[in-house]
Amino acid sequence: MPSRSLLADAFRAYPVHVQQKNIEFTSLQEIPDSHKWAQLDDELQHPLMDPFIAESVPVIDLREPHALQKIGHACKTWGVFQVTNHGIPTSLLESVESASRSLFSLPIQQKLKAARSPDGVSGYGVARISSFFSKHLWSEGFTIVGSPLEHFRQLWSHDHTKFCHIIEEYKKEMQKLARRLTWLMLGSLGITKKDLKWSGPTGESKKGSAALQLNYYPACPDPDHAMGLAAHTDSTLLTILHQSNTSGLQVLKEGIGWVTVPPIPGGLVVNVGDLLHILSNGLYPSVLHRAVVNRTKHRLSIAFLYGPPSSVQISPLQKLVGPHHPPLYRPITWNEYLGTKAKYFNKALSSMRICAPLNGLVDASDHNRVKVG
Numbered sequence: 001m002p003s004r005s006l007l008a009d010a011f012r013a014y015p016v017h018v019q020q021k022n023i024e025f026t027s028l029q030e031i032p033d034s035h036k037w038a039q040l041d042d043e044l045q046h047p048l049m050d051p052f053i054a055e056s057v058p059v060i061d062l063r064e065p066h067a068l069q070k071i072g073h074a075c076k077t078w079g080v081f082q083v084t085n086h087g088i089p090t091s092l093l094e095s096v097e098s099a100s101r102s103l104f105s106l107p108i109q110q111k112l113k114a115a116r117s118p119d120g121v122s123g124y125g126v127a128r129i130s131s132f133f134s135k136h137l138w139s140e141g142f143t144i145v146g147s148p149l150e151h152f153r154q155l156w157s158h159d160h161t162k163f164c165h166i167i168e169e170y171k172k173e174m175q176k177l178a179r180r181l182t183w184l185m186l187g188s189l190g191i192t193k194k195d196l197k198w199s200g201p202t203g204e205s206k207k208g209s210a211a212l213q214l215n216y217y218p219a220c221p222d223p224d225h226a227m228g229l230a231a232h233t234d235s236t237l238l239t240i241l242h243q244s245n246t247s248g249l250q251v252l253k254e255g256i257g258w259v260t261v262p263p264i265p266g267g268l269v270v271n272v273g274d275l276l277h278i279l280s281n282g283l284y285p286s287v288l289h290r291a292v293v294n295r296t297k298h299r300l301s302i303a304f305l306y307g308p309p310s311s312v313q314i315s316p317l318q319k320l321v322g323p324h325h326p327p328l329y330r331p332i333t334w335n336e337y338l339g340t341k342a343k344y345f346n347k348a349l350s351s352m353r354i355c356a357p358l359n360g361l362v363d364a365s366d367h368n369r370v371k372v373g
């Protein structure tokens, strides 16, 4: 049995029975009907390729003096930014990328030995959100909550320990960075540690929970009709994403459309998740994003999905509510929220609302105008 964590219990009530198509993507000359999506709405190309388009996701050097203010502005206006000088060693990023590459290049029958069970959270399989779509995603995933040991033993009977060490080291470093970024993001709203009841200094029980999601997007003969990862918001406080040097991540920017987040050497993408959206009472909206695929190049991404201790109640922060700013969302734990997401997907955040927003805007993921599928 993989080691247990409270997060691992989140989906017991909502098992996912996706009819997984265990295909070897690389052998296909054209995409099968089961994977053929309607033409993707590419409203915006790579921002660096068009000199007339000035809008691009902010890049923030964590060592610069105004990093806090820049982070606040990015969270409010984009819900996503890239960070440089974040302190994660390049060698560790390279090791985790190479370990992920080794994992996904195993034969399908081997990978299936570590398949995620329908009501489980860890293991190999398609992203949970696939169950909401009639077409299959052009990707494979591997989710790690708690120790990867048991699953890795199934994948590599002899040399699993070296892969476990890399993952454990990566999780440890990411946990530190995620805590630091959480405080920068909350700090930019004027929130301090004493405003957050569950944020003890370093005690085990006060540590945030997390999941690591390895994503692999094989090269695709018809990328305009395939979807790597369909549009979604993350059910987290924040997510830190390392993408390999192939682009594919796109974020939805109000008034513009889909904007590509180009990989920058050594940069990490940070996006606001639904729980920070709730905590900030909608001041920092979670960002709708997706991954598109490439005709000639495969792509890897590694997402560190960070949240509070899984059974702590999250609700709009006291400091941010008042007579003119009523709390917009009801309290919920991360575990409960994951269950709600498993049931309602992109309507989960709206289902938490206790009050209509004063500005009349809907939650980003609940856009009727946006085709998410």
Ligand SMILES: C=C1C[C@]23C[C@@]1(O)CC[C@H]2[C@@]12CCC[C@@](C)(C(=O)O1)[C@H]2[C@@H]3C(=O)O
Pocket (backbone or CB within 6 Å): 121, 127, 128, 129, 130, 143, 210, 211, 213, 232, 233, 234, 235, 236, 303, 305, 338, 341
């Ligand atoms: C903590 C989690 C967030 C996540 C579900 C999970 O239990 C582990 C995998 C995460 C992920 C990664 C890919 C996109 C996503 C929507 C999905 O299907 O699995 C997210 C989930 C989420 O943020 O809701």
Ligand SMILES: O=C(O)CCC(=O)C(=O)O
Pocket (backbone or CB within 6 Å): 213, 215, 229, 234, 241, 243, 248, 249, 250, 289, 290, 291, 300, 301, 303
């Ligand atoms: O691969 C990407 O760029 C996006 C991955 C992602 O959104 C996720 O894992 O939640």
Ligand SMILES: [Fe+2]
Pocket (backbone or CB within 6 Å): 232, 233, 234, 239, 289, 303
């Ligand atoms: Fe995501």
